[in-house]
Amino acid sequence: MKNHFEYLVRRASRVVKHWWLMAIAGLLCVLAGIAVFVFPLKSYAVISVLFGILILFVGASQLIIASSSSNYLAAKGYILAGGVLDLLIGIFLCIYPNVTLILLPIMLGIWMMYQSFMMIAFGGDLDTFRISGSASVTIGGIVLLLLSILVLANPFSAGITTVIVISGLGLILLGILLCWLALKLKNIHLAFEKEYPM
Secondary structure (H helix, E strand, O other), rough: HHHHHHHHHHHOOOOOOHHHHHHHHHHHHHHHHHHHHHHHHHHHHHHHHHHHHHHHHHHHHHHHHHHHHOOHOHHHHHHHHHHHHHHHHHHHHOOOHHHHHHHHHHHHHHHHHHHHHHHHHHHHHHHHHOOOOHHHHHHHHHHHHHHHHHHHHHHOOOHHHHHHHHHHHHHHHHHHHHHHHHHHHHHHHHHHHHHHHO
């Protein structure tokens, strides 16, 4: 059992090669969230295509990270599933922007909800290996989950303003969490060497 655990620790301590893609995705999410607040009247008109492009990039970066990493800590299965979901939603939003103006709150709520599950899973992984910041990631995932539930609870009667505010907050929060995780993935080998000296 000990040898198996040490094997897992060694595998998980490898640096993720494309951690910077997650950082870029996080920065783009923050910028998109700020743009939603800066241009509130134009936001809903362009939000479908904006989210489509953003979600496509986030999905592509997740797939690259998952496929290029043998890192067990990175919740590889969650990242692969999330990347595929992001690509499908992103393509749909870009191809059918007019149709999705009606469906956007539902699609955004589902996307934010899955991202929140991924953040909570990441927080659990970090906590399992006693890496600092796990509580922050888990709490951020829970807050993102609550925002997604607010969007999904009454997507059609919530109103445009509510959808814009919640989506802007959700994007900013998700962006911060992605940047935080990118830094953790970049330096994860240092945390493992400190916590589990071999």
